Amino acid sequence: MGIERTDQWLRDHFNDPLEICSRLKPLDKDKSESQFYQYLLSFGMYRPNRMTKDIYHNLLKDHIWQRVEHIFARYQKKWNGPDIPVYIFPFGKRRNSRSEMKGGVSFKEGMFLFLSPFYKDEKELEALFVHEYHHVCRLSRLDKPFQQYTLLDSLVMEGFAEYAVTKSCGDDYNANWVSRYSDKELRYYWERDVKKHLQTKRSEPLHDAILFGKGRYPDLLGYAIGYWLIENASKKKRLSIQDSFTIKSEDMLD
Incomplete structure (x- = not known):
């Protein structure tokens, strides 16, 4: 598992997020693709438009998928954490400052990072990852439905x-x-x-x-x-x- 190649999913299906969400169905079996997409939108998932397309291209230029992969490997080892899929998508909400141009949501079986190309300081990217991956680790170790x-x-x-x-x-x-x-x-x-x-x-x-x-x-x-x-x-x-x-x-x- 690890970092999913959502960069390729976006290349092929950027304008059809429901097609992308159909690949995510196992994470929430109670929701349809449309319902799950609406849920992800509330945490920062992109809507197809010129702004988010530009964000996607800038994430590619900044090698975000590779950078998150390195962070994931380090914390999985450090925390003895679960090997789960990590899904990276462009951040889609409008915010007043660059520091707010990010989001995430986690499940026991996987985590999402919604990013924009403002991570010149690697620690800022690491901080978002740490927050979301901690959720995954705690969910996986607590014996509670x-x-x-x-x-x-x-x-x-x-x-x-x-x-x-x-x-x-x-x-x-x-x-x-x-x-x-x-x-x-x-x-x-x-x-x-x-x-x-x-x-x-x-x-x-x-x-x-x-x-x-x-x-x-x-x-x-x-x-x-x-x-x-x-x-x-x-x-x-x-x-x-x-x-x-x-x-x-x-x-x-x-």
């Missing part, structure tokens, strides 16, 4: 993934949501909005509303709360990267 995952599980999942970025790449490469809210603000939101809903299942709308920050909830609130929980826990007890793959979510509330 995905349907039973709760909001607490998701908070801890995101928090540990970005904690791995801190440890592997340094504070300078953390996502901007790590420092978006003050400690005082996070404590306020935790007490008012989050703590009472920790057992909300991921299939319930409230889960995504809090995690991603929708409606009355601030942007990416759950992500920020997740990192805050892990950071606070790490001040009380030493947390290694290997611990972060298997420790139970409930243990982060002690």
Whole structure:
């Protein structure tokens, strides 16, 4: 497995993303190609247009597929992680800054990176990979059906993934949501909005509303709360990267 040749898929089927998604069907058997494509779009998957075609060509020029392959080999060995397929596609959302021109989403069986050609600093590319691959490693080692995952599980999942970025790449490469809210603000939101809903299942709308920050909830609130929980826990007890793959979510509330 490893890095899938999505560069060739894009060469042959750039204007037909549903054809590309038909090759990804095993990752989510409950969704049609169209539904899965819509799901990927929410995380940064491209739409066929002139801008994303230019991004694709620039990714080729920057040898992104080969560069990610080297990063993958290093972390798979370092973390004794699973050998899963990695799918790279152009980033398709419009953002205000270059630092936001990337995204990703992970499953137990594979991961997606949505990239734009702004990775002159290799650590920036590595940081995105570390975050998403940490998800894969934790999902593969936790003995819990995905349907039973709760909001607490998701908070801890995101928090540990970005904690791995801190440890592997340094504070300078953390996502901007790590420092978006003050400690005082996070404590306020935790007490008012989050703590009472920790057992909300991921299939319930409230889960995504809090995690991603929708409606009355601030942007990416759950992500920020997740990192805050892990950071606070790490001040009380030493947390290694290997611990972060298997420790139970409930243990982060002690």
